[in-house]
Amino acid sequence: MSEEGKISIGLISCSGEACPGGTISRLATQKVLRSIRPGYNFVTICLPLFMAGGEEERHFARHYPTITIDGCEKCCALKATEVLSGPVSGKVVVTDLIAGEKLGEGTLATRELTAEQKAMVDQVAAAILEQVDKINREG
């Protein structure tokens, strides 16, 4: 629990340079972070720092419920978290939700999203919030 009795939940997003799903996962994570959910305190964990040796980030993911958000089936965020901090409490993989051909190829600039891609962001954000609710239900 964090300040004001809120449940602290960590969000670890794919970094998003190797696949367009990465950008979708970044934006969806940001959207969840900005969402107002009474009772929750969302904490981002910077994945590059986490992997480069950030002890505070690793400690948080070890001791608080954490959800990984991955852009593709490589699941860098999930694998790194499991190796460096232990099992995650929830996971979202963009390519499990959206077919690869719809996502396209190459790096996606955040400021050039189509309406369809914005809808993908909403879809992934909703999937993250489902995981949040699951954590709450399961205590």
Next chain:
Amino acid sequence: MAAKYVILPCNGLDKEAGCLARELALKMAAATGSEIICPVLYQTAPSRYAPLLREGSLVVIDGCATRCASRIAANNDLKIYRKITMAEEAKKRDYNPGPDWRVGAGAAAFVEDVWRSWQPVLREQEAGRAPGENAGLFAGPLEYAIHRHDKFIFRVPLEGFYFNENDCWVQVQGNRGRVGISDYLQQNLSDITFVTPPDPGTEVEQFGEMGTIESAKAVYELVSPVTGRVVAINEAILEAPELINENPYEKGWIAELELTNFEADREFLLDGRRYLEVLKEKVADFNAGK
């Protein structure tokens, strides 16, 4: 501009600076036909990027002062051509990264301005010699002698390095010499914050000035151990002077000279073993408060 770079951005999510680093990486990649390395994928599958790193010059873009991208590059012994830190660029421009991670119009203009200011710097590569040229000429020391005193450990390379009594060294290969400062001096100076190396083309005399080093304690005038013309400087220390603290004999070298009179210069220099004895005396004198 059509130079090809390999860009390693921090692209962290939890600070706007990280998002700005990513935006700059995207802009640079689009403008120069360069490739971006995903810092996360690089750590899980480094071989994927090995061909790119062999071909292109590495530009590292850090977001905040944690400098994760630089850390990743250092951990993997990557040779950095240029390093950009968005937090520092923001400071120069009085731009305050806001709490919102969305890259709005203000942030976009800021990134555009950073990119505009870096273009001429990157163009230098096209005009100058390829980065890394001569990198293999000066291999690091094979062996260090160690002198311990209290909690301090001083290292001196025994072979291939010559020192003056001002604690500056030269490593000689043919008619080229690479110069820097000793481990003893860097520890005395403590955290080095700024380096002003001599300009390329400068003619330097033995025992003449070859730039300055600034630390939290003092500004130190470097005394050249050799005579020659400066043909290159270690640009990495301009962005990361702490490299001198990390290892003054390898990544922390300062300048490279074309030597003009080394046989005569050597008469006034100490080899590693003799310098080690001088160093021990200096440490003892310092301890005795002389």
